[in-house]
Amino acid sequence: MAGMKILPSRALSGWSLGLAVTMLSGCVQTLPQQVCPPSADAPQASVRMMVSFRQATAGDAPDVLRQLQHHGKGCVSHLSSVSPTLHVYSFSGAGDAPTLRLNLRAWSAVLDAVPDERVKAHTPR
Amino acid sequence: MKFLRTAAKAGIPLALLCSLAVVATATAVAAPKLGGKAQPSGTVALAQAEQAPVARFMIRYKTPVKMAGQRGATQATERLEAAAQVTRSASVSGASNLRYLKSVAADLHVVVLEQAVSPAEAQALMQRLRADAAVEDVVIDHRMQAHALPNDPYLVPDSRYNQWHLQDSTVVPGGINVRSVWGAGSTGSGVVVAVVDGGYRPHADLEANVLPGYDFISADSPSKFGRNIHWTANDGDARDPDARDPGDWITPDDVTNGYCDKAEESSWHGTHVAGLAGAVGNNGVGGLGVAYGAQLLPVRVLGRCGGYSSDILAGARWAAGLDGTGVTPPSRPAKVLNLSLGVSGVACDTTTQSIVDEIRARNVSIVASSGNDGSTFLTMPANCKGVMAVTAHTREGDSADYANVGAGTAISAPGGGDNTILPPSPGNPRFIVSTGNAGLEEPAGDNYMLYNGTSMAAPQVVGVLALLASLRPDLPMATLEGIVIGSTRPFPAGGYCATNPYGLPAGFCGSGLLDAEKAVAAVIAYVAPVAPPSDGGGGCTVATNGQADAGLALLTLAALLMLARRRRQPR
Numbered sequence: 001m002a003g004m005k006i007l008p009s010r011a012l013s014g015w016s017l018g019l020a021v022t023m024l025s026g027c028v029q030t031l032p033q034q035v036c037p038p039s040a041d042a043p044q045a046s047v048r049m050m051v052s053f054r055q056a057t058a059g060d061a062p063d064v065l066r067q068l069q070h071h072g073k074g075c076v077s078h079l080s081s082v083s084p085t086l087h088v089y090s091f092s093g094a095g096d097a098p099t100l101r102l103n104l105r106a107w108s109a110v111l112d113a114v115p116d117e118r119v120k121a122h123t124p125r
Numbered sequence: 126m127k128f129l130r131t132a133a134k135a136g137i138p139l140a141l142l143c144s145l146a147v148v149a150t151a152t153a154v155a156a157p158k159l160g161g162k163a164q165p166s167g168t169v170a171l172a173q174a175e176q177a178p179v180a181r182f183m184i185r186y187k188t189p190v191k192m193a194g195q196r197g198a199t200q201a202t203e204r205l206e207a208a209a210q211v212t213r214s215a216s217v218s219g220a221s222n223l224r225y226l227k228s229v230a231a232d233l234h235v236v237v238l239e240q241a242v243s244p245a246e247a248q249a250l251m252q253r254l255r256a257d258a259a260v261e262d263v264v265i266d267h268r269m270q271a272h273a274l275p276n277d278p279y280l281v282p283d284s285r286y287n288q289w290h291l292q293d294s295t296v297v298p299g300g301i302n303v304r305s306v307w308g309a310g311s312t313g314s315g316v317v318v319a320v321v322d323g324g325y326r327p328h329a330d331l332e333a334n335v336l337p338g339y340d341f342i343s344a345d346s347p348s349k350f351g352r353n354i355h356w357t358a359n360d361g362d363a364r365d366p367d368a369r370d371p372g373d374w375i376t377p378d379d380v381t382n383g384y385c386d387k388a389e390e391s392s393w394h395g396t397h398v399a400g401l402a403g404a405v406g407n408n409g410v411g412g413l414g415v416a417y418g419a420q421l422l423p424v425r426v427l428g429r430c431g432g433y434s435s436d437i438l439a440g441a442r443w444a445a446g447l448d449g450t451g452v453t454p455p456s457r458p459a460k461v462l463n464l465s466l467g468v469s470g471v472a473c474d475t476t477t478q479s480i481v482d483e484i485r486a487r488n489v490s491i492v493a494s495s496g497n498d499g500s501t502f503l504t505m506p507a508n509c510k511g512v513m514a515v516t517a518h519t520r521e522g523d524s525a526d527y528a529n530v531g532a533g534t535a536i537s538a539p540g541g542g543d544n545t546i547l548p549p550s551p552g553n554p555r556f557i558v559s560t561g562n563a564g565l566e567e568p569a570g571d572n573y574m575l576y577n578g579t580s581m582a583a584p585q586v587v588g589v590l591a592l593l594a595s596l597r598p599d600l601p602m603a604t605l606e607g608i609v610i611g612s613t614r615p616f617p618a619g620g621y622c623a624t625n626p627y628g629l630p631a632g633f634c635g636s637g638l639l640d641a642e643k644a645v646a647a648v649i650a651y652v653a654p655v656a657p658p659s660d661g662g663g664g665c666t667v668a669t670n671g672q673a674d675a676g677l678a679l680l681t682l683a684a685l686l687m688l689a690r691r692r693r694q695p696r
Contacts, residue, residue, distance in 0.1 A: 046346045046349045048346050048433065048435075050434065050435050050438075050476055052475075052476050052479075056449075077346065077347055079343050079344055079346065079435075080343035080344070080363070080364065080435060080436065080439065080451075081439065081449065081450060081451050082435050082438045082439040082442065082449070082450060082480070083438075083439075083442060083447070083449040083450065083480070083483075084448070084449040085449075086435075086438070086476065086480070088343065088433070088435040090346035090347065090349070092346075112475060112476060114474045114475075114476045114477075116433045116434050116435045117433070117434045117468040117471060117505070118384060118430070118431050118432070118433065118434075118468065119426075119427070119431050119432055119433065119434055119437055119466050119467060119468045120427075120430075120431040120466060120467070120468070121322070121323065121392065121394045121427055121431065121465060121466050121580055122465050122466055122467060122494040122495075122496055122497050122504070122578050122579045122580035122583075123392065123394055123397075123465070123497070123576050123577075123578040123580040123581070
């Protein structure tokens with residue numbers, strides 16, 4: 001401990017504030033972008049879908065999310081991107097995967113939509 | 126494939142023989158380019174050989190004899206004609222104790238002195254023989270040794286945790302015959318292999334081969350997990366540059382989310398799989414990977430209770446060097462992707478197939494395990510077109526009882542476990558040993574773990590592909606896949622795949638048992654074609670495609686492979 005500097009309280013507060021802002025912004029960045037219909041209630045059955053677009057698309061663009069919400073008829077969150085034309089969304093309150101697929105394909109920009117399957121390692125556990 | 130098989134049968138001996146003819150230069154020039162870590166220098170080996178007494182020579186004549194099968198010539202007439210040439214040369218050179226031994230080619234004969242002479246005397250004799258107008262050239266028929274095998278203790282067949290899957294098939298029927306390939310200096314050096322799995326631990330027997338990877342596990346659905354959207358990733362964030370495995374343990378509480386059946390300890394699956402493909406070799410520690418000179422690109426896509434198709438596809442695209450995932454592709458993309466994972470009961474959808482096609486279009490191979498359901502259907506993505514689907518066999522070479530087989534299976538590799546039909550033979554372990562971690566939940570110290578599964582089979586195929594890609598990086602990966610598939614050993618008689626008790630379509634277990642030695646021999650025959658013996662010439666013209674050193678290196682490797690094989694099976 002010898003020689004260790006004790007930061008003045010003002011500097012400490014500033015540092016703490018900076019840390020808090022950083023952590024907060026980190027949290028904001030990690031949370032998926034979400035668009036829900038006004039009437040959507042909290043937790044409903046969700047379906048995770050991979051949506052293929054006919055052209056390169058910014059998967060998390062507000063316009064795209066609005067269109068997906070409109071056609072999917074449920075709450076939508078952008079989760080990740082696989083390629084410029086393939087993005088992953090979580091839909092809740094939007095029915096099951098076959099229904100969603102049918103609804104989403106009604107949007108001309110969508111080529112296809114398939115369930116984002118859960119995959120397991122091939123080792124017996 | 127038919128062409129490859131034919132080439133393998135016809136080409137190897139010619140390549141070998143020609144390599145022997147050029148051995149004096151090929152060994153010294155080419156051996157360092159074979160890329161093996163800590164391999165003895167070919168120059169040193171040659172220098173030692175040159176100190177030994179000499180008894181055998183190879184004489185190339187300007188006029189070839191008629192080889193057996195040519196224009197009515199028999200083996201007897203061939204020998205007589207060749208022996209006459211040699212007798213005449215012996216007389217001209219004053220070497221009365223020089224005898225004809227055998228022919229390598231129509232114009233290349235091996236001769237032997239009744240008593241070995243010093244290297245200086247041998248040089249003098251060679252000068253006199255070259256003075257014969259009928260003689261084109263004379264070289265010493267060197268005695269060559271295979272390079273030393275790696276010193277990893279688990280490679281020893283009798284060790285408690287031996288890596289039986291790497292052994293010669295004469296010792297363990299299910300082994301992949303890779304030792305002779307290493308002995309000849311091929312280790313997969315320079316090839317990047319992506320392990321698309323659960324990440325890795327910086328294991329002492331692994332880390333030196335690991336490149337900076339990426340964690341592609343994205344957030345879980347907030348509507349399902351509430352604010353705990355990194356439940357699968359288990360590292361507190363979504364995609365990030367840290368591909369290390371934080372553990373994938375499952376508590377009883379976790380089972381309620383529907384992704385898991387029961388509580389489990391951490392598996393360290395990705396670390397185990399990575400070690401099978403490319404754990405560090407010849408370091409005197411633990412075991413080693415099939416391509417222990419290759420570099421491993423870890424791509425973390427599996428977390429607690431597996432992962433999502435989308436993350437696997439994104440990770441695979443990234444590893445292959447493709448843009449669009451939101452992450453800058455690696456500076457050195459992979460040539461082979463290992464996917465020891467899958468989802469059962471679904472066909473390959475068009476979305477996944479299109480990603481597979483996109484990756485393959487970049488000359489990258491995708492190898493996937495067939496699944497452990499004991500069924501006759503492959504899991505996805507092994508069932509996608511263009512994916513090399515790998516089923517598993519046991520020590521005895523029988524199909525493992527858990528291993529999925531069926532239409533689309535490419536090949537079988539060791540996965541351990543119990544036979545489907547054949548009785549078990551003595552010998553342990555029946556599981557596959559590789560790098561692991563001692564942590565039951567969070568990471569702890571390094572250890573070695575025993576697993577079985579098709580997960581363990583796929584990375585061995587990946588390793589062999591890396592060996593081939595290292596030897597000839599200019600060959601398309603699809604060609605190398607064809608060579609691996611076309612150079613297998615047959616399934617053992619009486620086993621499940623040979624007897625086909627349920628009348629499944631032909632090839633339901635793939636082409637046969639993975640064999641690294643045969644694959645390397647086949648790639649040598651494929652990439653180093655020699656001019657077929659003509660009626661007049663029969664010369665040993667090496668087609669180098671402008672890569673003379675590579676050609677010579679391959680020829681030398683062929684010779685070393687053959688010698689290694691002879692050493693194991695003395696005649």
